Amino acid sequence: MDNKLKSVYFIGIGGIGMSAIARWYKFRGYEVSGYDRTPSPLTASLEQEGIGVHYEDDCSRIPSDVESTLVIYTPAIPADMGELVYVREHGYKVVKRSLALGEITRDQSCLAVAGTHGKTTTSTLIAHILTDSGEGCSAFLGGISKNYGTNLLMSSTPTVVAEADEFDRSFLQLHPQIAVITAMDADHLDIYGDLEHVHEAFRAFASQVSETIILKYGLPISEEQVSARIFSYHFNNPDADFHGANLRLQSDGHYVFDLVYPGGTLSDIRVGALGWVNVENSIAAAAACLCYGVDGQKVRKAIGSFCGVQRRLDEHVNRPGLNYIDDYAHHPAELASAISSLRGIFPGRKITGIFQPHLYTRTRDFAKEFAEALSALDRVILLDIYPAREEPIPGVTSEIIYKDITAPSKVLIRKEELMDLLSREDVDVLASFGAGNIDRFIEPITQMLNTR
Numbered sequence: 001m002d003n004k005l006k007s008v009y010f011i012g013i014g015g016i017g018m019s020a021i022a023r024w025y026k027f028r029g030y031e032v033s034g035y036d037r038t039p040s041p042l043t044a045s046l047e048q049e050g051i052g053v054h055y056e057d058d059c060s061r062i063p064s065d066v067e068s069t070l071v072i073y074t075p076a077i078p079a080d081m082g083e084l085v086y087v088r089e090h091g092y093k094v095v096k097r098s099l100a101l102g103e104i105t106r107d108q109s110c111l112a113v114a115g116t117h118g119k120t121t122t123s124t125l126i127a128h129i130l131t132d133s134g135e136g137c138s139a140f141l142g143g144i145s146k147n148y149g150t151n152l153l154m155s156s157t158p159t160v161v162a163e164a165d166e167f168d169r170s171f172l173q174l175h176p177q178i179a180v181i182t183a184m185d186a187d188h189l190d191i192y193g194d195l196e197h198v199h200e201a202f203r204a205f206a207s208q209v210s211e212t213i214i215l216k217y218g219l220p221i222s223e224e225q226v227s228a229r230i231f232s233y234h235f236n237n238p239d240a241d242f243h244g245a246n247l248r249l250q251s252d253g254h255y256v257f258d259l260v261y262p263g264g265t266l267s268d269i270r271v272g273a274l275g276w277v278n279v280e281n282s283i284a285a286a287a288a289c290l291c292y293g294v295d296g297q298k299v300r301k302a303i304g305s306f307c308g309v310q311r312r313l314d315e316h317v318n319r320p321g322l323n324y325i326d327d328y329a330h331h332p333a334e335l336a337s338a339i340s341s342l343r344g345i346f347p348g349r350k351i352t353g354i355f356q357p358h359l360y361t362r363t364r365d366f367a368k369e370f371a372e373a374l375s376a377l378d379r380v381i382l383l384d385i386y387p388a389r390e391e392p393i394p395g396v397t398s399e400i401i402y403k404d405i406t407a408p409s410k411v412l413i414r415k416e417e418l419m420d421l422l423s424r425e426d427v428d429v430l431a432s433f434g435a436g437n438i439d440r441f442i443e444p445i446t447q448m449l450n451t452r
Contacts, residue, residue, distance in 0.1 A: 005070055007063045010034030011083055012074035012097075013053055014043040016151055017165065020140045021072060021100055023152040026051055035061065035083055042144075059086040066091050072100045075168040076389045098165070101140060102173030105160045108138075111288055112174050114164035114205055115182030115216070116198075117334040118281055121273065122180055124309050125285035127153055127161040132305060133289075133298035137161050143328070146307035146314075164205065166198070167191070171205045178291055179228075180214040180284045181206065181221065185333045190361040214242070214287045231262070233287050235280040242287040244279055253345040255279050259286055259300075269300050273308035274315060274325075275341030282306075311439060313341060316446045323429045324449050326442050330358040330435035332369035338433065339376045346429045352379040354418065354441075356434035357401060358386050360393040364400075371404035379409040381421065386436025419444055 008025040012018050013034030019042050026032040026049060033052035036043055043053045054061050059082060063069045071087045071094045078084075087094050095103075111130075113123035120142040127139035128147055136157035142165070144151050153161075164171035164179065168191060184202045186195040199220055206213055206221050209228040215221055217234035234240035236247065244257040245265075253274055259266040259282075271282050282303045289299050308314065317324035325342065329335040335355070342351055355374060357363045363370070363385050374380045382402050402412045413421060418441060422430075432438055432445065 004068050005030065006065070006068040007031035007033070008070045008072060009062055009087075010072050011081070011087075012036060012077045013046065013051070014038070014040050015074050015076065015097075016042070016142050016144075017101075017140070017163070018072070018074050018097055019043075019046055020152040021097060021104070022046060022051055023049065023150070024104065024138075024140070024154070027152075027154050031063070033061070033063070057082040059083055062087060062092075069093075070095070070100075072097055075170075078389065096168075096170070098168070098170030098173040101162060101170075102175075104140075105162055105174060105176075108158045108160045110160050110162060110174060110176040111137075111178045111180075111292065112162045112164040112171070112176035112209075113180045113182065113284075113288075114166060114171050114202065115180070116166065116185040116187045117329075117331055117337070118182035118277070118284070119163050119165075119180075120328075121278065121281045121309050121312050122182055122284050123161055123163045125273075125281060125303070125306055126180075126288050128306050129285060129289045129294060129299055129302040130159065130161065130292075131155075132302035133294050135159065135292075135294055141309075143309035143312060145309060147305070166201060166205075169201050172201070172208070174205070175208045175210065177210050178212045178214070178288050179206070179209040180288050181219060182216050182281075182284060183333065184219050185331065186365070187331050187362070189365045190359075212288075212291045214284055214291065216284070217243075231287060231291070233280075233283050235276065235283070242283050244283055247276075247279065249344065259283060261287065261290065263290065263296070266296050266300050270304040272304050272306035273313065274345055275313045275338075276344050277337045277341045278308070278313065313338060316442060317430075317449045321428065322449060322452065324427075324445060325429070325431045326439070327431065327433050328435055329433045331362070332366050332373045335370065335373040335433060336376070338431075339373060342429065342431060343376070350378045350428040352381065352425065352427050352430050353377040354381040354383065354430070354432040354434075354438070356383040356386050356415065356432075356436045356438040357398055358435040359388055360385055360390050360396045363398070364393060364396045367400040368404060370401045371406075374401070375406040377407050380405050380407045380411070381418070382410065382412045383415045383418065383434075383438070386434065386438070388436065415441075419448070423448065
């Protein structure tokens, strides 16, 4: 770390990955501040921790000492944003979030989780197993752990868990000892162009792993392409090196399973987080921790006490005949596995799903696949597209998903109409999905359902 460095300034500080790095620098004694576009629960907690956050593009808020200030930005920020242009023109050291994370993890044993979906829960679970077992770790997480109430864990142990994000090829800044790769679906096609380029980037990431790769069974990475040894994992395929067997659904919606792996079998593992998808995430996390040398019984116990991640099959209402679950799913494969998990948890019940599409490009590229995933619901409430960093694309609206949805019942509305519609709905199981600002509705929906 640069000895002259005194302050770290973040452009886009409210992002889940950015805020974890901001907290890390604050913990290490640096002056930390930053800009974000809109206030959120995450920026509010940063401010409570003594980190200054402002919400206007205002260059006067940037620390004036160029020599002792590091500027970290997220690639989600437009290149012509005033503050970003200013720091580049005035000689500040300016780095992307991924480069900062690469620097922080460089001299430690790094366990990383990559994949187009499943990485946040799997990395948070690995961090929980290492913490709960007494091994200890620092962790940079892509969600708020419900066990710890934060997206950053700090430890004096030289072990770090990191979520390896494929957006903008960020994960190529990491050189892990052990890596999990959960999925290699087409996504971020605005950056990659096509699926083959997505696969190419994942293979490049895999080639940087020094010891062990835990690979979802069937993904196209082979021993010849990497120097690390490869183990496969799967929910229940007996051909995978690590797989589940003897799966039982308990009356409370949680699963119990046996983990079969090269070292034997760990029996009767209760999964603390809901849904079959978390059985598979548990197998991936257990595989990484067993390869790292964690005792099997400690792994088993930690999976049982894992409470999950905010906005990942996150249960807000659980009353007889009324359940409300929220999930971050914003890619068709995530949406399909979340809905299929809900079908497993709530067999025979009517499931109503609210979905807010995220990004015009993703909606354009996967409209047909989104419609197919949503068609597995009993009723679909579809909202307008959340643009995030993008300008509108002519002809790309939620209508291009809506027209192909074949669920028994569907409605397309603006988000401003949502609460009024829900107040008149007869819901059994309600689920909200999306990565935009749909999370602002969680509290109002929960309150409304609890007063019924």
